[in-house]
Amino acid sequence: xxxxxxxxxxxxxxxxxxxxxxxxxxxxxxxxxxxxxxxxxxxxxxxxxxxxxxxxxxxxxxxxxxxxxxxxxxxxxxxxxxxxxxxxxxxxxxxxxxxxxxxxxxxxxxxxxxxxxxxxxxxxxxxxxxxxxxxxxxxxxxxxxxxxxxxxxxxxxxxxxxxxxxxxxxxxxxxxxxxxxxxxxxxxxxxxxxxxxxxxxxxxxxxxxxxxxxxxxxxxxxxxxxxxxxxxxxxxxxxxxxxxxxxxxxxxxxxxxxxxxxxxxxxxxxxxxxxxxxxxxxxxxxxxxxxxxxxxxxxxxxxxxxxxxxxxxxxxxxxxxxxxxxxxxxxxxxxxxxxxxxxxxxxxxxxxxxxxxxxxxxxxxxxxxxxxxxxxxxxxxxxxxxxxxxxxxxxxxxxxxxxxxxxxxxxxxxxxxxxxxxxxxxxxxxxxxxxxxxxxxxxxxxxxxxxxxxxxxxxxxxxxxxxxxxxxxxxxxxxxxxxxxxxxxxxxxxxxxxxxxxxxxxxxxxxxxxxxxxxxxxxxxxxxxxxxxxx
Numbered sequence: 001x002x003x004x005x006x007x008x009x010x011x012x013x014x015x016x017x018x019x020x021x022x023x024x025x026x027x028x029x030x031x032x033x034x035x036x037x038x039x040x041x042x043x044x045x046x047x048x049x050x051x052x053x054x055x056x057x058x059x060x061x062x063x064x065x066x067x068x069x070x071x072x073x074x075x076x077x078x079x080x081x082x083x084x085x086x087x088x089x090x091x092x093x094x095x096x097x098x099x100x101x102x103x104x105x106x107x108x109x110x111x112x113x114x115x116x117x118x119x120x121x122x123x124x125x126x127x128x129x130x131x132x133x134x135x136x137x138x139x140x141x142x143x144x145x146x147x148x149x150x151x152x153x154x155x156x157x158x159x160x161x162x163x164x165x166x167x168x169x170x171x172x173x174x175x176x177x178x179x180x181x182x183x184x185x186x187x188x189x190x191x192x193x194x195x196x197x198x199x200x201x202x203x204x205x206x207x208x209x210x211x212x213x214x215x216x217x218x219x220x221x222x223x224x225x226x227x228x229x230x231x232x233x234x235x236x237x238x239x240x241x242x243x244x245x246x247x248x249x250x251x252x253x254x255x256x257x258x259x260x261x262x263x264x265x266x267x268x269x270x271x272x273x274x275x276x277x278x279x280x281x282x283x284x285x286x287x288x289x290x291x292x293x294x295x296x297x298x299x300x301x302x303x304x305x306x307x308x309x310x311x312x313x314x315x316x317x318x319x320x321x322x323x324x325x326x327x328x329x330x331x332x333x334x335x336x337x338x339x340x341x342x343x344x345x346x347x348x349x350x351x352x353x354x355x356x357x358x359x360x361x362x363x364x365x366x367x368x369x370x371x372x373x374x375x376x377x378x379x380x381x382x383x384x385x386x387x388x389x390x391x392x393x394x395x396x397x398x399x400x401x402x403x404x405x406x407x408x409x410x411x412x413x414x415x416x417x418x419x420x421x422x423x424x425x426x427x428x429x430x431x432x433x434x435x436x437x438x439x440x441x442x443x444x445x446x447x448x449x450x451x452x453x454x455x456x457x458x459x460x461x462x463x464x465x466x467x468x469x470x471x472x473x474x475x476x477x478x479x480x481x482x483x484x485x486x487x488x489x490x491x492x493x494x495x496x497x498x499x500x501x502x503x504x505x506x507x508x509x510x511x512x513x514x515x516x517x518x519x520x521x522x523x524x525x526x527x528x529x530x531x532x533x534x535x
């Protein structure tokens with residue numbers, strides 16, 4: 001059978017018995033055995049309280065049913081409670097007879113001598129009676145039958161409840177399952193083989209205690225069906241704060257209603273949300289779903305509703321409380337941060353930080369791009385967008401946790417063309433001064449747009465890769481140097497010996513090569529030239 005939830009008290013008692021049973025394997029003093037007698041006496045006191053309380057609950061159930069007109073459904077609950085009481089009394093009496101018989105066989109038939117120290121130490125007689133003569137097997141059968149009967153009694157009135165067996169073999173007990181000496185023992189041998197009478201009597205009393213506890217739980221469930229419980233009225237009362245909003249801007253007022261909410265734990269309500277059952281704990285059901293909307297008003301809000309139901313038994317009559325709740329869904333605002341977010345640039349690593357502030361910690365972004373490739377950024381919400389050559393627009397779909405939030409679009413522009421400069425000896429050539437001497441080399445520099453260089457430093461690397469350096473004498477070409485590979489500094493050695501005062505050097509740039517963020521080359525046609533005069 002499936003196990004019911006044990007109370008802390010039941011868990012404590014169970015653990016004590018595991019410890020005390022383990023002590024029996026040791027050579028213990030007579031005074032320790034007497035502790036079992038004291039424990040048995042304590043359990044018997046508890047059992048007497050249980051019995052009186054359970055009888056009163058049955059009487060309360062009967063009275064509540066009759067006060068409510070003796071409806072058929074209520075009287076079925078009354079009969080179930082009386083049947084539970086009868087089954088409990090029957091097995092309690094049986095266990096009491098076992099205690100008496102095992103005591104008599106241990107004391108030689110002298111009832112007055114059962115609790116003498118010499119009798120309490122005996123273990124052969126209890127072992128023979130319970131194990132060899134199979135009386136412990138009969139006890140196991142009756143204990144398991146009680147569980148089944150109680151489950152059936154409750155089931156007849158629509159209550160689904162069951163309990164784990166009290167008569168477990170060692171292999172079914174967590175404490176023993178890895179113990180090679182004990183794990184193979186059945187219920188009888190584990191609990192009663194060579195066990196002193198003092199422990200046997202206490203253990204059987206323990207079973208009676210657990211029977212009463214299960215009856216009490218069953219009667220509590222039955223009492224809830226007719227409004228007759230050990231605790232009447234509201235037994236779960238809490239204070240509740242219902243704020244207008246839990247998000248308050250500094251300098252504005254926090255507004256809320258505060259009130260008491262009360263419930264009765266015996267009502268056992270069932271709840272549904274959108275037609276589906278939900279889990280209920282301590283009379284409260286919890287719902288959780290992702291809000292969505294298809295259209296929004298001018299304030300970016302969409303009114304939504306959902307339905308729920310709470311069902312409970314009122315004196316045996318099932319009642320339903322329907323709930324329709326209206327709430328507002330705010331359209332998430334997508335916030336994009338970057339150095340320049342108006343435009344993206346082709347073949348560049350455009351780093352964007354995309355957030356949806358209204359989602360807070362629940363923001364779990366993912367992106368779909370149209371017209372560009374993407375790379376993951378280094379932090380949450382960051383995405384690297386790489387538009388291809390010729391791309392004019394890029395659309396970015398923003399989702400969170402798989403739910404689509406919206407789209408943002410960007411215009412894509414070509415990279416600004418760099419400015420061409422000629423440097424001689426590390427300084428920019430000044431056409432007003434010319435060159436006083438013939439240099440060994442010249443530097444051809446392509447200077448990127450200042451804003452582009454600032455925002456895309458890894459993409460702003462330009463080099464002259466095709467062009468010519470011409471020597472002009474008397475307005476005629478007298479020599480040339482071809483530029484066929486990307487570079488910066490170019491030697492004039494092939495034509496230097498022919499350069500004289502009054503000549504000109506003409507630099508023609510036909511294309512440049514850009515190294516992008518990924519060290520990939522992009523070749524671009526270019527039309528630039530410069531003239532250097534030799535004084």
